[in-house]
Amino acid sequence: MKNSFDEKILEEAHDWVKVNQKVVLATVIQTWGSSPRPTGSRMIVNEKGDFSGSVSGGCVESAVVRESMGLLKDNKPHKKIEFKVSNESAWEVGLACGGEITVYLEQIN
Amino acid sequence: MKLETLKSIISKKKNKTEFAIITNLSTGESEIFEKEKPLSKELEKYSNQINEFFKSKKNGVIDGTEIFIETYIKPIKVIIVGAVHIAQYLVEFAKSLNFEISIIDPRGYFASEQRFPEMKIINKWPDEAFKQIETNENTALIALTHDPKIDDPALQHALNKKFYYVGALGSKKTHANRCERLKEAGFSSNKINSIHGPIGIKLGGRSAPEIALSIIAQLVAETYKK
Numbered sequence: 001m002k003n004s005f006d007e008k009i010l011e012e013a014h015d016w017v018k019v020n021q022k023v024v025l026a027t028v029i030q031t032w033g034s035s036p037r038p039t040g041s042r043m044i045v046n047e048k049g050d051f052s053g054s055v056s057g058g059c060v061e062s063a064v065v066r067e068s069m070g071l072l073k074d075n076k077p078h079k080k081i082e083f084k085v086s087n088e089s090a091w092e093v094g095l096a097c098g099g100e101i102t103v104y105l106e107q108i109n
Numbered sequence: 110m111k112l113e114t115l116k117s118i119i120s121k122k123k124n125k126t127e128f129a130i131i132t133n134l135s136t137g138e139s140e141i142f143e144k145e146k147p148l149s150k151e152l153e154k155y156s157n158q159i160n161e162f163f164k165s166k167k168n169g170v171i172d173g174t175e176i177f178i179e180t181y182i183k184p185i186k187v188i189i190v191g192a193v194h195i196a197q198y199l200v201e202f203a204k205s206l207n208f209e210i211s212i213i214d215p216r217g218y219f220a221s222e223q224r225f226p227e228m229k230i231i232n233k234w235p236d237e238a239f240k241q242i243e244t245n246e247n248t249a250l251i252a253l254t255h256d257p258k259i260d261d262p263a264l265q266h267a268l269n270k271k272f273y274y275v276g277a278l279g280s281k282k283t284h285a286n287r288c289e290r291l292k293e294a295g296f297s298s299n300k301i302n303s304i305h306g307p308i309g310i311k312l313g314g315r316s317a318p319e320i321a322l323s324i325i326a327q328l329v330a331e332t333y334k335k
Contacts, residue, residue: 006184006207011119017112025110029134029177030170040168040179078137104177106137108110 035099191253198321249274
């Protein structure tokens with residue numbers, strides 16, 4: 001059973017758009033090993049770096065915010081980011097649990 | 110994702126329909142998939158895999174492709190019998206968990222809109238109330254009145270319709286008496302034993318919000334056992 005306990009992030013994304021904010025939707029599209037949040041978990045980020053929801057247990061959210069703000073600044077439609085323990089930035093944003101996740105960023109427009 | 114797509118996803122969620130969001134990760138295009146709706150030309154070749162994901166209610170990327178699927182199921186229906194103090198807290202917890210709640214209580218002074226703002230309240234006896242609600246194996250019953258006149262008909266309905274969760278408030282003694290009555294009404298011991306009574310997981314608390322929390326915790330656990 002999936003998605004029975006929905007987190008209403010999409011509804012919140014719509015609320016943000018309604019007040020003229022630029023919004024990036026970040027979705028966990030793949031996981032390997034022990035990842036903290038399941039596939040389909042979401043967070044949203046606006047141009048100021050405010051965010052809601054989660055794609056991990058707090059391990060990679062800062063990087064997702066940074067990447068999302070970059071996406072909006074460069075006005076790119078979408079982007080895929082992989083997070084692994086072996087990332088060079090592992091000391092900062094790696095997944096301590098040893099899992100790997102792919103997060104898909106897309107602008108809502 | 111296009112704003113139009115986002116809007117229609119939100120409205121599908123509101124209408125409690127079963128659907129999936131399919132995203133082509135290389136183009137960024139998303140579309141909504143429904144059982145009876147034909148797929149777009151571009152996605153037709155993946156129709157077997159998409160149906161497979163949809164049937165098993167799975168989220169993920171189709172192997173070897175750039176197609177991501179996220180499935181949405183209908184929310185679980187929870188029927189609370191007894192618009193009592195505990196029910197007020199239950200409703201609060203259930204809101205953040207996306208359960209679809211109906212409250213049944215024939216006693217008008219309990220089942221008031223003032224006590225349960227914006228809730229579906231059916232101010233009738235259970236036998237009458239159940240005529241208004243479509244129920245199935247995706248439905249849960251929480252009986253809170255511990256008044257046999259109100260709880261028993263609801264429990265009988267839930268057992269007959271094979272609800273996936275049936276719980277009833279009351280002490281061990283109250284529950285033993287309840288089981289005896291159901292036995293006399295012809296229910297098998299298997300069915301009677303499937304009732305969670307006394308209801309809830311053991312937290313130790315006795316206040317209304319604590320009991321509500323223990324009930325909702327048990328309900329979530331049983332939902333994942335389905």
